Amino acid sequence: MITKKDWILDEDDYMFQWVGFILPQRQFRRETLTTCLNDSRVKTMAAVRHILVVDDSLLARMMLKKFISKLRPDWILCEAKDGNDALEKIGGNIVDIALIDYNMPGISGIELAKKVKEQFPKAGMALITANIQDYIINEAKAMGISFISKPIEEEKIAAFFNSMEK
Amino acid sequence: MSDPSKYTTGEVDALLHQGIDKADIGYIVIDKDTRVLVWNKWMEHASGRLQGDALNRPLAEIFPEIRDSRLEDAISNALERGMAGLLSAKLHRAPPLTLRRGDGGIARLTNPVIILRPLSGIETDRHGCLIQIIDETNSATREKTLRAQAITLRAQEEQLRTLFEAINDTVLLLDENGHIVALNDTACLRLSGTKPDILGRSFFDLLPTPNALTYRRYFNAVIDSRTPQRFEDTLGDGTYLVSMYPVPNGQGRIQRIAVLASDITERKLFEKRIFHLAHHDALTGLPNRAYLLDRIEHAINVAGRTRRRVGLVFLDLDHFKAVNDTMGHDSGDALLKTVANKLTSVVRASDTVARMGGDEFVILLEPAGQDQDIARMMERIIAALDLRWGTGADTVRVTTSIGVSVFPDNGNDARLLMKAADTAMYAAKSEGRNRFQFFSEEMTIRTLKRLHLERELREAVPNDEFIVHYQPKICFESNLICGAEALVRWRHPERGLLAPSEFIPLAEDTGIIVEIGEWVLERVCKQIAEWLKVGRAPLSIAVNVSPRQLFSNNFVDFVTKCLERYQVPLKFLQIEITENAIMSDLAKATLILLKLRHLGISIAIDDFGTGYSSLSYLSRLPIDVIKIDRSFVAGLADRNENLEIINAIVSLGRSLKMIVVAEGIETIKDVNVLTEACCHLGQGYLFAKPMAVADLEKWLDAKGYLGDCWGCKKRIDGDLLDDQGLKKLCR
Amino acid sequence: MNLSEFERDAICELVNIGIGRAARSLGKMVDDRVLLTIPAIELVEHVDVEAMLTSQTDSTLTAIRERFSGAFQGDAFLVFPEKHSLELVRSLLDEETPIETLTDLEQESLLEVGNIVLNACLGTFTNILSCRLDIDLPVLCCGSIGNILGARATSENTIYMVMRIDFTTQRKMIKGYLVFLFDSEFTTTFLAQIDSYITKNQ
Numbered sequence A: 001m002i003t004k005k006d007w008i009l010d011e012d013d014y015m016f017q018w019v020g021f022i023l024p025q026r027q028f029r030r031e032t033l034t035t036c037l038n039d040s041r042v043k044t045m046a047a048v049r050h051i052l053v054v055d056d057s058l059l060a061r062m063m064l065k066k067f068i069s070k071l072r073p074d075w076i077l078c079e080a081k082d083g084n085d086a087l088e089k090i091g092g093n094i095v096d097i098a099l100i101d102y103n104m105p106g107i108s109g110i111e112l113a114k115k116v117k118e119q120f121p122k123a124g125m126a127l128i129t130a131n132i133q134d135y136i137i138n139e140a141k142a143m144g145i146s147f148i149s150k151p152i153e154e155e156k157i158a159a160f161f162n163s164m165e166k
Numbered sequence B: 001m002s003d004p005s006k007y008t009t010g011e012v013d014a015l016l017h018q019g020i021d022k023a024d025i026g027y028i029v030i031d032k033d034t035r036v037l038v039w040n041k042w043m044e045h046a047s048g049r050l051q052g053d054a055l056n057r058p059l060a061e062i063f064p065e066i067r068d069s070r071l072e073d074a075i076s077n078a079l080e081r082g083m084a085g086l087l088s089a090k091l092h093r094a095p096p097l098t099l100r101r102g103d104g105g106i107a108r109l110t111n112p113v114i115i116l117r118p119l120s121g122i123e124t125d126r127h128g129c130l131i132q133i134i135d136e137t138n139s140a141t142r143e144k145t146l147r148a149q150a151i152t153l154r155a156q157e158e159q160l161r162t163l164f165e166a167i168n169d170t171v172l173l174l175d176e177n178g179h180i181v182a183l184n185d186t187a188c189l190r191l192s193g194t195k196p197d198i199l200g201r202s203f204f205d206l207l208p209t210p211n212a213l214t215y216r217r218y219f220n221a222v223i224d225s226r227t228p229q230r231f232e233d234t235l236g237d238g239t240y241l242v243s244m245y246p247v248p249n250g251q252g253r254i255q256r257i258a259v260l261a262s263d264i265t266e267r268k269l270f271e272k273r274i275f276h277l278a279h280h281d282a283l284t285g286l287p288n289r290a291y292l293l294d295r296i297e298h299a300i301n302v303a304g305r306t307r308r309r310v311g312l313v314f315l316d317l318d319h320f321k322a323v324n325d326t327m328g329h330d331s332g333d334a335l336l337k338t339v340a341n342k343l344t345s346v347v348r349a350s351d352t353v354a355r356m357g358g359d360e361f362v363i364l365l366e367p368a369g370q371d372q373d374i375a376r377m378m379e380r381i382i383a384a385l386d387l388r389w390g391t392g393a394d395t396v397r398v399t400t401s402i403g404v405s406v407f408p409d410n411g412n413d414a415r416l417l418m419k420a421a422d423t424a425m426y427a428a429k430s431e432g433r434n435r436f437q438f439f440s441e442e443m444t445i446r447t448l449k450r451l452h453l454e455r456e457l458r459e460a461v462p463n464d465e466f467i468v469h470y471q472p473k474i475c476f477e478s479n480l481i482c483g484a485e486a487l488v489r490w491r492h493p494e495r496g497l498l499a500p501s502e503f504i505p506l507a508e509d510t511g512i513i514v515e516i517g518e519w520v521l522e523r524v525c526k527q528i529a530e531w532l533k534v535g536r537a538p539l540s541i542a543v544n545v546s547p548r549q550l551f552s553n554n555f556v557d558f559v560t561k562c563l564e565r566y567q568v569p570l571k572f573l574q575i576e577i578t579e580n581a582i583m584s585d586l587a588k589a590t591l592i593l594l595k596l597r598h599l600g601i602s603i604a605i606d607d608f609g610t611g612y613s614s615l616s617y618l619s620r621l622p623i624d625v626i627k628i629d630r631s632f633v634a635g636l637a638d639r640n641e642n643l644e645i646i647n648a649i650v651s652l653g654r655s656l657k658m659i660v661v662a663e664g665i666e667t668i669k670d671v672n673v674l675t676e677a678c679c680h681l682g683q684g685y686l687f688a689k690p691m692a693v694a695d696l697e698k699w700l701d702a703k704g705y706l707g708d709c710w711g712c713k714k715r716i717d718g719d720l721l722d723d724q725g726l727k728k729l730c731r
Numbered sequence C: 001m002n003l004s005e006f007e008r009d010a011i012c013e014l015v016n017i018g019i020g021r022a023a024r025s026l027g028k029m030v031d032d033r034v035l036l037t038i039p040a041i042e043l044v045e046h047v048d049v050e051a052m053l054t055s056q057t058d059s060t061l062t063a064i065r066e067r068f069s070g071a072f073q074g075d076a077f078l079v080f081p082e083k084h085s086l087e088l089v090r091s092l093l094d095e096e097t098p099i100e101t102l103t104d105l106e107q108e109s110l111l112e113v114g115n116i117v118l119n120a121c122l123g124t125f126t127n128i129l130s131c132r133l134d135i136d137l138p139v140l141c142c143g144s145i146g147n148i149l150g151a152r153a154t155s156e157n158t159i160y161m162v163m164r165i166d167f168t169t170q171r172k173m174i175k176g177y178l179v180f181l182f183d184s185e186f187t188t189t190f191l192a193q194i195d196s197y198i199t200k201n202q
Helices: A004-010 A012-026 A030-038 A040-047 A058-071 A083-090 A109-119 A134-142 A154-165 B009-022 B041-047 B070-081 B137-166 B185-190 B209-225 B265-279 B289-306 B320-327 B329-346 B371-384 B414-430 B441-460 B500-510 B512-534 B555-566 B579-584 B586-599 B615-620 B641-655 B668-676 B693-703 B710-718 B723-730 C005-030 C046-053 C082-093 C104-129 C145-149 C184-201
Strands: A050-054 A076-080 A097-100 A124-129 A146-149 B026-031 B036-039 B085-088 B112-119 B128-135 B170-175 B180-183 B229-235 B238-248 B254-263 B309-318 B352-357 B360-368 B387-389 B396-407 B436-438 B466-475 B481-492 B496-498 B541-544 B573-578 B602-608 B625-628 B659-662 C034-036 C040-045 C061-070 C074-081 C133-135 C139-143 C159-169 C175-182
Touching: A050 A058, A050 A083, A050 A109, A058 A076, A058 A154, A058 C005, A058 C184, A076 A083, A083 A109, A097 A109, A097 A154, A109 A124, A109 A134, A124 A134, A134 A146, A134 C005, A146 A154, B026 B041, B041 B128, B070 B085, B070 B112, B070 B128, B070 C104, B085 C104, B170 B185, B209 B229, B209 B238, B209 B254, B238 B265, B265 B289, B289 B309, B289 B352, B289 B360, B289 B396, B289 B414, B309 B320, B309 B329, B309 B371, B309 B414, B320 B329, B320 B396, B329 B352, B329 B360, B329 B371, B329 B387, B360 B371, B371 B396, B371 B436, B396 B414, B414 B436, B414 B441, B441 B481, B441 B500, B441 B512, B466 B512, B466 B693, B481 B500, B481 B512, B481 B693, B496 B500, B500 B512, B512 B541, B512 B555, B512 B573, B555 B573, B555 B586, B573 B579, B573 B586, B579 B586, B579 B602, B586 B602, B625 B641, B641 B659, B641 B668, C005 C034, C005 C040, C005 C082, C005 C104, C005 C159, C005 C175, C005 C184, C040 C046, C046 C145, C046 C159, C061 C082, C061 C104, C061 C145, C074 C082, C074 C104, C074 C145, C082 C104, C082 C175, C104 C133, C104 C139, C104 C175, C104 C184, C139 C145, C159 C184, C175 C184
Parallel strands: A050 A076, A050 A097, A097 A124, A124 A146, B396 B436, B481 B541, B541 B573, B573 B602, B602 B625, B625 B659
Antiparallel strands: B026 B036, B026 B128, B085 B112, B112 B128, B170 B180, B170 B254, B229 B238, B238 B254, B309 B360, B309 B396, B352 B360, B387 B396, B466 B481, B481 B496, C034 C159, C040 C159, C061 C074, C061 C133, C061 C139, C074 C175, C159 C175
8 A cells, every 4th residue: 555655755756646636626736736745734644545436326336425425534536337437537546445346337346356456456445246146255355355245334334444444 | 783693703713723723734823033823733743742832932942953044034034024935845955844753753744845924913013924834745756756757758759759750761650541640751752742731641642543552452451451561662763662560559449550661772773783793703794603503503403304405514715824924914804705705695595604713614505405516516616716815926826625514414413514514624625725525434534543643642752752863964075974864753652663744744733743843852962962972973963843843932942951951062953944934924933043043053944945935035044054855856867847946046055155955865866966056965865864873873883984074064163154144134 | 207317226226236135045046156137127118018028039938926015016027938947947956857847846946946036136125225015925927928927917008117137047047037017006106215215325
């Protein structure tokens, strides 16, 4: 996992990359970012994570968004409606944590997870799905991915986040 | 007013409870905490647990095995979600519920179906669940059996149907009126229609009228006789073997007729061809030996009844082997075909010409007339078969030798007649070929004699009955003795000393010659060795080798070993081969002679001038000595006609640097003529008869002019062909 | 009447979850992976139900129907082409002999399969929507999709909500689908439940 130290002191260019990821949401400009970094508020950003949510169900994404903003209000969320959408969106950005649905149009959640893992080997991931057949659970396990069964419930998400931070 | 006949609610409840209690299925009602509220008699009976024991106890206490089972899931579904459930024993390895008897045994409830129904209480939280247990064991068993039977029946039916369709023959099933009930694809094909078209139609309407009549006749016969019928029918180009079978309906009535028609067209053709192949010669198409024997037997039978004569004619082509050898087998085959055609055109229609194999033909004359009639026909055949075969220089004259036997004069069965005709044919051959010969009894006697002689001849070598005589050869120039020819004699135990002409031909024919030849060769070597041992100046001995011996596999080896065993110097041995022997297989002979010559053994060509050897071959052969045939020498002094030939042979021999020997010298005049002709050596009665060893030795001692002829010796001993010369020969 | 995008999405998710459970149960029973498609949800008129469900290849179908009532009312169907239902029974019962028609015994086991699968699905609905459903015993019906649906009393102009999801077992290639048909008057009830669920989770 990338620590604050890593990205502030060593990798200026890299820093701007993920800043670009934030900008559209927070309307930051490059100058304000520098100010921001020198600000004491940066300290609170130590807990900031970039979380990717991929689900073809709007409702599911909404629920996840709800729980994430409640459980981890500082995290930066990127949502995608399927695998290809997700791949497009993470291009050049950071993923610390990913919650991925299994059954989606296009590439499956497992395939997507593999691709995310290639780019971000340290990312913590959970397959979050209604399809609870053993073979899917086993596939997830084999990849070192957590498994969360639908329906999405706050407790399940909280437990996953807690396990990530241990 | 309440109707007194109407039961009160209490009465109905009582009846209901009793009804549940006496139901033929298991009834359990549980509350929301799975405690048992109702436990009917069936349950008591099945589980052995009495109502009092079961009531108010949680189900899992009574049946511990339902924990974590499908049944528990279903119960909780029913209680918590109001879902009805159904559990089939079939789906589970173990029955979902084991009913334990009070005595500890387990009820044989192998196939229970459990149905769960949620029950809602008056208060929402006072709901429950009805569990019904139905034992399906019996019906399951029955069903299993029925299904197994059904499967077997279906499999059998399928097999039969597959067979029915797979059969390449036409198969039809007709009803008693001849309407088609079932048919296979082949049948559709034959009747040129589709199944839906043909089914239900009258079979006989689908056939051409004449065939329909035949089928109808057999169809009626099947129905009347209730036995299968079988017949052959021709339809179009095909021949069919048709079988009709009655099919009883199980109550003994014939309701169906099965019709099977196998296409045997090919088989018929095949049979015809096989018959022809088995009975005819492939090359000429004439009847073969087996067929001929049949015909002879038949002819004899007929002739025996009608008191007629049957003639059996054996033909063998003269010099057929020469055609085969010099012109090739194709030419030989063509000749045989020509002969076959000629024979067939010469004989009468009632006669049979057969080929026995090789160049042997047999004609069965049926009927045969008197001897003179037969003789006239034989003359016609001999004339017809006097052929010039081949073209240009290769032309060979082909003639025929014929033997004739007649039924009943020479035998009364095929075997005897064949043997007699064969014997007669050999007689014709030995009479000089190109002629015919009727069989006579003497021939049999001669044959028997021959057989007897053969038997004796076979014993002769083991019995040590042969001796070797030696006839010296004299040099005309120096008058010295230059060697001798070894001549075998048979000391017959009864007939005394026999000359070679009396047994050599037979020995040649039977192959005994090889054995005799080897014996002679060995004897001669031994003799030379003895002479050397006692210090007598040895003679160079010429040994006659028959073609069979020459061409036998190990001849060269045998000679080598013989010389080695007796330690005889090579120069003392000479091999004599007849001109005809060499010419019979020139290539092979050349090879063997070269080997011998290479060893250092000199080679003489015997009976020179009688064969038809080509001079060019002669010059290439490794030959040291030419022996002029005695027929040229006999009467030389009186007639001049042979002188030319002798002069020619001598000058030929001399120009090829060969030594020329004249045989059969009987008068001093012969010697003069031959000396004049510059012949080198001579041999004959004038000088000495062939003599036994003792006599020879005495003769030599007496004559006293035993010595080396330097002129000849030089040729024989010294200037043998050098390697270069040999190479030239080889080329 | 039309489904909003949001409603459709929520129902889809609901069905997905239900099917996920059902697929697990089915997969365990046949010891195979069950591959699922994305659910199709439509509001259609009666005449169109058949058209939507008829697939060209399979004329004879076997279906297990469960009637549900309570918070909402309708029928749930587990549908197999006849061949596939036989194949399913074979793999369930370890039958070596080929079965060509269903006998009581096989019907019974197929009923239990339907019971398990449909209950898994319907149970999920009740859990998520926090409502109660009374689910009747499964019934087996055979024939064309028309025959199967014909078991329901229908009137011409009613609107049905049809939810269909197809599945295939990976090794044995047993195909089938699940259909939920709400009685027309309960379509609205169901949608109301969905709407409240959405609101709750927004």
